[in-house]
Amino acid sequence: MVSKKKSLKQVMDFRLEKLESLLKNRINPYPPKFQPKHKSMNILSDYDNYEGLNVIVAGRIMALRKMGKASFVQLMDDEGKIQIFVRNNDIGDENYSNFKLLDIGDFIGVEGEVFKTKTGEITIKTHKLTILAKSIRPLPIVKEKDGQLFDSFTDKEQRYRKRHLDLILNPEVRETFQKRSKIISSIRNFFDNQGFLEVETPILQPIYGGANARPFTTHHNTLNQKLYLRIADELYLKRLIIGGFDRVYEIAKNFRNEGMDRNHNPEFTMLEFYWAYSDYEDCMNLVEQLFAHIAKKLDSFYLDWGDSKIDLTKKFHRKSFFELLSQATGHNLDDFDEKKIKLVCKENKIDMKDNANIGQMLDELMSSLVEPNLIEPTFVIDYPKLISPLAKLHRNGNPNIVERFELFIGGSEVANSFSELNDPLDQRTRLEEQSKLKELGDEEAQPIDEDFIQAVECGMPPTGGVGIGIDRLIMLLTGNRWIKDVILFPPLRT
RNA sequence: GACCCAGUAGCUCAGCUGGUAGAGCAGUGCCCUUUUAAGGCAUUGGCCGAAGGUUCAAAUCCUUCCUGGGUCACCA
Structure with missing residues (x-):
């Protein structure tokens, strides 16, 4: 598919260049296998037992905060998100410069130690970082603070047409x-x-x-x-x-x-x-x-x-059709009297076609007067x-x-x-x-x-x-x- | 099928009493070793859903079409 959109093409070209750089650095951007051993949710919900422990997680980069020689990553796996801390000192110059070639949307595997940052967020300090899949097409960016979402992905057409994005971006x-x-x-x-x-x-x-x-x-x-x-x-x-x-x-x-x-x-x-x-x-x-x-x-x-x-x-509850109907209309209709039923329809402002039969009228009375109230x-x-x-x-x-x-x-x-x-x-x-x-x-x-x-x-x-x-x-x-x-x-x- | 609403940058949106497009995020460059909607400086990116029309001039007004949404109709 050739994109005529310049802005998108530009973004994708930069990503392709990064892909080239990774290959040049003899890194396989699509390795055959990586075995994560831990899930973000377990680490977050059971921190006391994970503190100081070495864990192996894998997932998709959802946010990147790069600061010179140290960076924070939001990593999303199939159960949640966890913060990853990546530091030049911990993984070395060469690995850190490869890390800088990563984008939001890429998959990585992380091996490291669980700790809390000075602001108290449970985080994994990376000892080893493995690139699992480079993405070349940008993801919509949704940001969040204190539960409030910014730029959330809500356009229904997009959500249904690109359900993969919907699933990535909308946890519910x-x-x-x-x-x-x-x-x-x-x-x-x-x-x-x-x-x-x-x-x-x-x-x-x-x-x-x-x-x-x-x-x-x-x-x-x-x-x-x-x-x-x-x-x-x-x-x-x-x-x-x-x-x-x-x-x-x-x-x-x-x-x-x-x-x-x-x-x-x-x-x-x-x-x-x-x-x-x-x-x-x-x-x-x-x-x-x-x-x-x-x-x-x-x-x-x-x-x-x-x-x-x-x-x-x-x-x-168990209630009979005609019992409910008579409660709703004040009329017993179980004698199937066509005239009476027509009248009741009229009383309740239910428009029926002239050729409507008794069954259709009863059905319509039920669905407009009774069913909506059966909570x-x-x-x-x-x-x-x-x-x-x-x-x-x-x-x-x-x-x-x-x-x-x-x-x-x-x-x-x-x-x-x-x-x-x-x-x-x-x-x-x-x-x-x-x-x-x-x-x-x-x-x-x-x-x-x-x-x-x-x-x-x-x-x-x-x-x-x-x-x-x-x-x-x-x-x-x-x-x-x-x-x-x-x-x-x-x-x-x- | 009928009526109403919407379609502007990769994403979220502003501009719509007509004068030829703007922000935030994402991206790019530089700075930054505990950030969290990270920050600072600089910067790229658009045939404004499509085609016609009105006008000196259309994202903006009109018509048709496309796509989606909503209400109703149909229907369990």
Whole structure:
């Protein structure tokens, strides 16, 4: 890449010259290996045991304060920053003049003695300094005093496009992704311990289903066939239940060809698990246990929420869909009276299209009047059948209600679950209704998956299933408000 | 998809009632052996997101486009 920017070229040229000088001094600027033995964090947090000790650390130079024949360096390793003291007397003229060829951004290895400077900062006095990697492109400079940042690297476009810089310069970003990793491994851990089998199902699918969304399409050359990127793994996981695996889970990337905003990304991660011989009540209990488990692994049992805290370990609330709706609107809507529902929408200034059906109106009332107020963990249970094509009819005999829950925490949806529909005749009817919607132009309705229905016809045990949006869960647990901030490389136009 | 905001040096930003670009940091040179937003002196660096237009004159006004952000729409 040829840079036309003069200023940048100038800086890079100086660095290339320094690189040349190092080579001339017979120093390999990119040696094959260096073995650090200590971490900055340990030294800083356990100074009493490190004082006077010889340590070996390695990392990237983040600040350089050169003063003639002595210098201070801020060295950053993967856990923190520590100050390095480099002095002509300690390492010799030749080494010191090579040291002076270093820049912010370079990697070095340092062997030296831990001490405190006269201002009290824990520092390593260098006996031996090894250059590990010379950088030739300058890093943005962020300075800090008493916790206040100067010139911090905050431009969102830059942060997402150059995530490596974001990770170097914004410690809370690296913490978010460390936490993300921890959360996902604790989820695996939980399901493995519960006897669930982790499986992988196709991302490239000849027919998509399991959710209502527009898919991405692609083409396989050899098969000469259209393929879709999965929008959900639900139908494949159910095939596995039918196949005799009683407990399966997958942490799957799903792809939906939709707009993006604070809560939506076209590719996102979803946990789904299916559990034979269980129902949605068992699933609620298991989800509660899962949250307690994650909280324990994170060693963080509460979420900060404004002035209050959300307790993740106590029993979650359980409230029925229509109970919440009647509290919010003052009307009982469980008689599915279209006129009344329309009126309630109007009362609450909710604009609906003229052709909106009852299901869409109920859904909209819930999401505008109820869901934002569900701050404490709350299972909303017993949904209208109209908006739940894959859930089993309620055991209480009401033909309009299904056994389904959604979990809300902090006003946003975290989990969605059903007692899965395993009646093949009912399943066929409901999927046929969906495909009719599709023919009528609903681009998000599901096409009919004959193979799946045939699999259900072979007999599927009663099963509970749950989906949890991992990205949103991580937003919740890390206090991030934008989904892009919990995805390392969010998509951007090129 | 609609509307609003932003894009000026490697980074963070100022300049925008039109007169042809400025600071701090980073960089470079010199000085400096306990500094910490190190300091002192000197200094380099810009087709002001792109293309058109208005004007004697445009970073500044107008139009279109590009990129990002925000709100809404769509969507679990």
